[in-house]
Amino acid sequence: SFQRANTKDEVGIVRGLAWTSVGGDTLQIEVNVMPGKGKFELTGQLGDVMKESARAGISFIRSVSRKYGIEPDYFDKNDIHIHIPEGAVPKDGPSAGITMATAMLSAITDQPVRADVAMTGEITLRGRVLPIGGLKEKILAAKTAKIKLVLVPKQNKKDVEEIAAEILEGIEVKFMDTMEEVLEEALVQKA
Amino acid sequence: SFQRANTKDEVGIVRGLAWTSVGGDTLQIEVNVMPGKGKFELTGQLGDVMKESARAGISFIRSVSRKYGIEPDYFDKNDIHIHIPEGAVPKDGPSAGITMATAMLSAITDQPVRADVAMTGEITLRGRVLPIGGLKEKILAAKTAKIKLVLVPKQNKKDVEEIAAEILEGIEVKFMDTMEEVLEEALVQKA
Amino acid sequence: SFQRANTKDEVGIVRGLAWTSVGGDTLQIEVNVMPGKGKFELTGQLGDVMKESARAGISFIRSVSRKYGIEPDYFDKNDIHIHIPEGAVPKDGPSAGITMATAMLSAITDQPVRADVAMTGEITLRGRVLPIGGLKEKILAAKTAKIKLVLVPKQNKKDVEEIAAEILEGIEVKFMDTMEEVLEEALVQKA
Amino acid sequence: SFQRANTKDEVGIVRGLAWTSVGGDTLQIEVNVMPGKGKFELTGQLGDVMKESARAGISFIRSVSRKYGIEPDYFDKNDIHIHIPEGAVPKDGPSAGITMATAMLSAITDQPVRADVAMTGEITLRGRVLPIGGLKEKILAAKTAKIKLVLVPKQNKKDVEEIAAEILEGIEVKFMDTMEEVLEEALVQKA
Amino acid sequence: SFQRANTKDEVGIVRGLAWTSVGGDTLQIEVNVMPGKGKFELTGQLGDVMKESARAGISFIRSVSRKYGIEPDYFDKNDIHIHIPEGAVPKDGPSAGITMATAMLSAITDQPVRADVAMTGEITLRGRVLPIGGLKEKILAAKTAKIKLVLVPKQNKKDVEEIAAEILEGIEVKFMDTMEEVLEEALVQKA
Amino acid sequence: SFQRANTKDEVGIVRGLAWTSVGGDTLQIEVNVMPGKGKFELTGQLGDVMKESARAGISFIRSVSRKYGIEPDYFDKNDIHIHIPEGAVPKDGPSAGITMATAMLSAITDQPVRADVAMTGEITLRGRVLPIGGLKEKILAAKTAKIKLVLVPKQNKKDVEEIAAEILEGIEVKFMDTMEEVLEEALVQKA
Numbered sequence A, B, C, D, E, F: 001s002f003q004r005a006n007t008k009d010e011v012g013i014v015r016g017l018a019w020t021s022v023g024g025d026t027l028q029i030e031v032n033v034m035p036g037k038g039k040f041e042l043t044g045q046l047g048d049v050m051k052e053s054a055r056a057g058i059s060f061i062r063s064v065s066r067k068y069g070i071e072p073d074y075f076d077k078n079d080i081h082i083h084i085p086e087g088a089v090p091k092d093g094p095s096a097g098i099t100m101a102t103a104m105l106s107a108i109t110d111q112p113v114r115a116d117v118a119m120t121g122e123i124t125l126r127g128r129v130l131p132i133g134g135l136k137e138k139i140l141a142a143k144t145a146k147i148k149l150v151l152v153p154k155q156n157k158k159d160v161e162e163i164a165a166e167i168l169e170g171i172e173v174k175f176m177d178t179m180e181e182v183l184e185e186a187l188v189q190k191a
């Protein structure tokens, strides 16, 4: 079932975009960080490609932790849990990579994510944003969910250019090359 | 076989509602907490969706532990065991999420659960309550088991409104949006 | 092959009752406890339902350990091994639950079990005794093995009432609602 | 290929008897014990019933360790490895139970095993010896391998009585009820 | 999709060459090293042959660590993560062996890799470079990606000699016998 | 592809002989030992029989470590990695047992192995050498690889005697009963 955008900016929750045989959908990725022992948990019937994508994301975050003010021993002293409702629906593929990484960094640094942003894109270990499929269906789903800004991989630019102007009306699309750019757009800057 | 509601309020036992091809049923979720090393055990032939649902529940509880007066190192120094009789019957799906979380919080905080309450709903990591299926059959099963109050997801309101008044007679249905609301209804407040 | 009842009361050995397509049978559950590190081992070709049943039993025992004079750190400093001969015969189902729990408690507390008792019943985490199947065949097997007392779930009372008086002749059947009752009947009280 | 009996009594090597669709065979069970951390290794393409049988054997030995002069922390400070050549041939079943236990106890206590003895029988956790199949074929294989004494379960007595006298000529068969009896026959007593 | 060569020399990123039923392709292997506990992670849908190849590579590096100035306890105090985008495409085979080893050594020693180099070859534990398949297709892919130098196993020399001169035009091919030679060509020497 | 014998004696590399449906082949077993924590790694697509064979070998070496001057805590403080190129070719069976054990002992004791020796034979936990198959094909492969001495199990003597003299011309075959004999032939004695 389609869900509206969050009404307020929250920490550790990011809107992703999925594409299935029956069309696009939004999925709200939730991350909890808790004092612990460095455990990394993934629930919501994620397939192995999606799990590997989450692991690439956490390695990326660890590799840039200093830049974002994360303590060196943070990942030993905390547990990270990513969950994607609806729990009975199998999910897979690499396109939630940047969404999961954004939700994790938000939860770790306690910075809220803009409630009116959705995103889609494969992440690499070095924070590059790689192209994904189903852009038209995903943007339609974002509009239905009242999203205002959609972040997509720069390498998908030509796919967006092929979408009818009517569909893109009322929604802004920005092209991302790196996770650094994604985080700049999605995280609400601390005052 | 149908079982009557508990005759007294107990700690760590919560009545859930299941829905199978042969109709609704109640299932009594049991939780034991024991001094231990942070082990989390799940028995009763639970499928992977149900196991993930339990894990989402425990992460939710860990994330709000301060609010409920749970010691920071509680989850390192205790083992938690969730068991759902009847042990030979396979069970799956996300709809016991809020029931398992309530039973765990009851056992951890040693607060009894109202014996005349049953509940059904998917839980998310952040404690949101998501809609589930089979509401009519579940409510019928609750009535047969002499339950007085049924807690269901707010997003299932329209499904309840479609149920014949006759069926709803003699049983109260309350709509839940968050685990906070569920716990307020289900836990017997300490005097 | 049918085996006679033990000729003397032993610690850590309890007679269970099984029910297969070829009729009832008795099975002698053996438990060894040894100084160790809290390992829990299950052998004898036990299926997953039976293994979960054993785990529910050990959690029940841990939760009532104080009552039975078991040291708080007992389960960290000892290993428990449950074995059910005949080792090549696959066994499954929840009906050996109370038998395994009784054998474990006997071994842990070093109290002998009455040699002329057999039992069958599902155990829950909280020590409730739930109903099982194949009662008639099991009672026949108990008689053949010269058992004098059979402990069965109270919820199976109606099934026993349907068994011909002839079959029940010479064997006593007692109805159990909780593990507490089972232990009172089965354990030989220390002088 | 058939192998003759060892020419001298060795520590940690015991002759077992196997029974396959193509007849009986002997198999030489080898055990090494080494300073270590309590690891228990099983190689030689053993099936799960056979592996469980080995585990029952080691638990039995642990439970009687005091009687055989084994230090309480022996099983924490040593690794035990059971190997059954020929490594490419799958082996399974419970009938090597007493053979593996004898080989382990020999290796642990450094007592040689009589080179002219072979044995077959299921072991239980408490050291009882349970009946097995294929006795006739196994005894024929033992004779071919120039074995002088075969230890078999007491409960197989009737099976031995049905074997033609001609076959039993030149080989002694002793009936065992407990591992204690097996060890008394098989181990070469320290001078 | 084909990707151009990196525009600048980077640490921990090496261009490999793949060969599939639809022709050659380049794949950019990424390695992150992070303070940790010696964990070794492999993502990007790598098959078991490829994973074993990565493990051979890390053992090779450990065995020559002194030569490359790597601290003796480096592999206990750091985690190594190898990821190969595109994350949804299954990858397998031993031919990325030298590429993964080069990327790891670059990341560990913080030496950049030449951006205009690509390579292919099986690695052994001792750093020998073994021959691989699909050379012609791989070289075509390298040219398309504007690679200037391709490192291939010396034992593939005859395969290269069979490739049309036209195809080899504009790209240099060097023949490698050992990882030492590979590293000399690929790593940008520290000033 | 056939490979010539090593041109010089190396530590931790031993030539084995394999036998497949397409004839005999040589395979060069590589072993690296590295400061570590007692990890034992096996790569090169080894089947489970071959892996168990390697484990029997390492247990044998541990049991005779004093004799070969290996420190008692060596196996706790070092990791051992066995790799068999070509990494994409599945390998199985027990016949590389003595080859893997020789390569490990060479690497552990830092004694070179004669470059002109190849070997084949199953190893047991106690260092006995058991017979294997495909002798004729293996000896042909050894000759092609310019091997001078082949070590084979004594129990294969009759198989060698059936091989045509022409085939055996130019290659020496020695018969081994124990690993002790194998090591005496294969290891280059320290000056």
Ligand SMILES: [Ca+2]
Pocket (backbone or CB within 6 Å): A001, A002, A025, A026
């Ligand atoms: Ca949806």
Ligand SMILES: [Ca+2]
Pocket (backbone or CB within 6 Å): A047, A048, A049
């Ligand atoms: Ca998959």
Ligand SMILES: [Ca+2]
Pocket (backbone or CB within 6 Å): B001, B002, B025, B026
């Ligand atoms: Ca029921």
Ligand SMILES: [Ca+2]
Pocket (backbone or CB within 6 Å): B047, B048, B049
């Ligand atoms: Ca499932």
Ligand SMILES: [Ca+2]
Pocket (backbone or CB within 6 Å): C001, C002, C025, C026, C086
């Ligand atoms: Ca029986």
Ligand SMILES: [Ca+2]
Pocket (backbone or CB within 6 Å): C047, C048, C049
């Ligand atoms: Ca099952």
Ligand SMILES: [Ca+2]
Pocket (backbone or CB within 6 Å): D001, D002, D025, D026
């Ligand atoms: Ca044989």
Ligand SMILES: [Ca+2]
Pocket (backbone or CB within 6 Å): D047, D048, D049
């Ligand atoms: Ca089996």
Ligand SMILES: [Ca+2]
Pocket (backbone or CB within 6 Å): E001, E002, E025, E026
């Ligand atoms: Ca590509």
Ligand SMILES: [Ca+2]
Pocket (backbone or CB within 6 Å): E047, E048, E049
């Ligand atoms: Ca594979």
Ligand SMILES: [Ca+2]
Pocket (backbone or CB within 6 Å): F001, F002, F025, F026
């Ligand atoms: Ca070859």
Ligand SMILES: [Ca+2]
Pocket (backbone or CB within 6 Å): F047, F048, F049
């Ligand atoms: Ca196999």
